[in-house]
Amino acid sequence: GAVVSQHPSRVICKSGTSVKIECRSLDFQATTMFWYRQFPKQSLMLMATSNEGSKATYEQGVEKDKFLINHASLTLSTLTVTSAHPEDSSFYICSARDPGTGSTDTQYFGPGTRLTVL
Amino acid sequence: QKEVEQNSGPLSVPEGAIASLNCTYSDRGSQSFFWYRQYSGKSPELIMFIYSNGDKEDGRFTAQLNKASQYVSLLIRDSQPSDSATYLCAVPRGNTPLVFGKGTRLSVIA
Numbered sequence: 001g002a003v004v005s006q007h008p009s010r011v012i013c014k015s016g017t018s019v020k021i022e023c024r025s026l027d028f029q030a031t032t033m034f035w036y037r038q039f040p041k042q043s044l045m046l047m048a049t050s051n052e053g054s055k056a057t058y059e060q061g062v063e064k065d066k067f068l069i070n071h072a073s074l075t076l077s078t079l080t081v082t083s084a085h086p087e088d089s090s091f092y093i094c095s096a097r098d099p100g101t102g103s104t105d106t107q108y109f110g111p112g113t114r115l116t117v118l
Numbered sequence: 119q120k121e122v123e124q125n126s127g128p129l130s131v132p133e134g135a136i137a138s139l140n141c142t143y144s145d146r147g148s149q150s151f152f153w154y155r156q157y158s159g160k161s162p163e164l165i166m167f168i169y170s171n172g173d174k175e176d177g178r179f180t181a182q183l184n185k186a187s188q189y190v191s192l193l194i195r196d197s198q199p200s201d202s203a204t205y206l207c208a209v210p211r212g213n214t215p216l217v218f219g220k221g222t223r224l225s226v227i228a
Contacts, residue, residue, distance in 0.1 A: 034215045043218065043219075043220040043221060044162070044206070046215055049215060091159075091161075093162075095215075105150055105152070105167075105210040105216065106152065106164060106167060107152075107164075107208075107216050109154075109162050109163065110161060111160070111161050112160065112161040114159075
């Protein structure tokens, strides 16, 4: 299947700093990528849909000014958590669709980024 | 009714047994159905997807789809302790991301 990478895999930062997470599709072009957040023992929560060359679409309740998404190329989307606070500590996962596979609906997930804000 | 529903579990089965995981969905127009596995602390990984009514087999995994009853299930034969994970059922919704169920936690006891 298609490969999606994320960097960094783990980050610890001080409260008030900004953190950038990169999501890359390694062997395919992804016009759309998705960002999820998952708190311990809870289910995946979709945060936003990242569209190449246009503004991201955010889910209800997700602050667009706090979670900045940029999808500047067909293989890279970034999520920046601005002025991070301890309550932003979570597991952030991106996913992408590979239109070249057998199902255009299939989403492939990156390995995730564990953010800890002190 | 939620779009995709799963029993949260935990579902405990002995090693070597068949684990049966079920999922129901609300949209009768859904055409494809996905099963993902998520180990604790890891991201979801695709197991398989199914389009047509009936069974689809891939190794020890079999997906079963019944569109009339709006349910899809995943059978794991010869369950191993390494199969212990949360299993997520997902359904597409137009051009938006997959809609995921909350997942069923499976525990395979050695």
